[in-house]
Amino acid sequence: xxESLDTIKKLALSELQKASDMEALSLWHSTHLGKRSQxxxxxxxxxxxxxxxxPIIGKHANEIRNTLEEAYKERISHxxxxxxxxxxxDMSLDVTLPGRPLNRGRLHIATxxxxxxxxxxxxxxxxxxxxxxxxxxELNFELLNIPLHHPARDMWDTFHTNSPGVILRTHTSPxxxxxxxxxxxxxxxxxxxxxxxxxxxxxxxxxIQFNQVEGLAIGTNIxxxxxxxxxxxxxxxxxxxxxxxxxxxxxxPFTEPSAEMDxxxxxxxxxxxxxxxxxxxxxxxxxxxxxxxxxxxxxxxPSKYTGFAFGMGPERIAMLQYDIDDxxxxxxxxxxxxxxx
Ligand code: PHE
Numbered sequence: 001x002x003e004s005l006d007t008i009k010k011l012a013l014s015e016l017q018k019a020s021d022m023e024a025l026s027l028w029h030s031t032h033l034g035k036r037s038q039x040x041x042x043x044x045x046x047x048x049x050x051x052x053x054x055p056i057i058g059k060h061a062n063e064i065r066n067t068l069e070e071a072y073k074e075r076i077s078h079x080x081x082x083x084x085x086x087x088x089x090d091m092s093l094d095v096t097l098p099g100r101p102l103n104r105g106r107l108h109i110a111t112x113x114x115x116x117x118x119x120x121x122x123x124x125x126x127x128x129x130x131x132x133x134x135x136x137x138e139l140n141f142e143l144l145n146i147p148l149h150h151p152a153r154d155m156w157d158t159f160h161t162n163s164p165g166v167i168l169r170t171h172t173s174p175x176x177x178x179x180x181x182x183x184x185x186x187x188x189x190x191x192x193x194x195x196x197x198x199x200x201x202x203x204x205x206x207x208i209q210f211n212q213v214e215g216l217a218i219g220t221n222i223x224x225x226x227x228x229x230x231x232x233x234x235x236x237x238x239x240x241x242x243x244x245x246x247x248x249x250x251x252x253p254f255t256e257p258s259a260e261m262d263x264x265x266x267x268x269x270x271x272x273x274x275x276x277x278x279x280x281x282x283x284x285x286x287x288x289x290x291x292x293x294x295x296x297x298x299x300x301x302p303s304k305y306t307g308f309a310f311g312m313g314p315e316r317i318a319m320l321q322y323d324i325d326d327x328x329x330x331x332x333x334x335x336x337x338x339x340x341x
Pocket of ligand 1: 170171173252255287311312
């Protein structure tokens with residue numbers, strides 16, 4: 001009996017050395033120390049043995065059991081150390097590798113363009129005046145000399161809200177009224193930048209949302225030549241001293257006379273191409289002398305004060321400068337586009 005116990009021990013110990021992962025170890029434990037193992041069975045069987053043999057065999061079997069449990073624990077700690085060092089090796093650091101570059105954020109191309117525009121106007125003494133994006137029909141249209149049902153409203157397809165008379169501004173021009181009412185009768189030189197919304201068909205040149213930079217100068221003795229000179233100066237600073245511009249007569253209900261300013265087409269330099277619809281010119285802003293009715297609505301007596309206003313599209317300006325052929329890229333959120341700037 002004692003010899004057979006020793007054989008069990010030997011076999012168990014040699015098999016323990018072969019168990020090389022945790023799964024094999026737990027299998028080993030149930031085979032050699034589990035309820036159905038030979039060792040435990042023989043311990044349970046003690047009662048059937050001759051009384052004089054019992055203490056000797058019992059003691060021996062218990063010793064073997066302790067030895068095996070000890071060996072099992074040692075094997076576990078040995079194996080876990082081996083596994084730990086193997087996984088350390090896998091994750092070992094090569095401190096000589098160059099670091100992974102951090103993705104740096106950047107300003108949106110529209111924001112970059114806006115900031116250039118702000119700088120130029122700041123140089124010419126124009127302050128930034130912020131005005132709301134959700135407007136009333138009164139400010140967006142009526143006080144700008146566009147009464148209800150006036151056909152001029154067709155120029156701006158409007159987003160209405162559930163509250164009657166509350167709309168998304170279709171242009172930054174309502175800011176003119178805000179600025180005038182806040183400053184009358186002091187002279188004004190401000191730009192009013194921000195997002196505008198139009199319920200229009202989306203094309204390569206027009207979006208349902210876009211930025212505008214409105215400009216407003218009010219004072220005494222401000223003339224159309226001031227408007228022309230100031231805007232031409234802006235174009236030269238924005239597009240370079242050789243950039244050619246032209247003014248075309250136009251119509252806006254809130255300016256009289258009204259004009260639009262074009263810049264020579266970046267693509268064909270005036271020869272005519274698809275981008276400029278063969279005209280050689282690209283429109284970048286609307287402008288004019290502030291209409292007397294609008295001056296009145298803003299709190300300035302037209303007999304004493306005059307002024308000019310303009311509204312330009314920074315996205316269109318950026319399109320000119322960077323040869324961007326589709327305005328829909330701006331708010332399409334495609335990183336392949338945005339990361340180019
Ligand atoms: N508000 C006009 C538009 O959105 C532009 C403009 C502004 C024209 C100021 C004249 C004066 O088209």
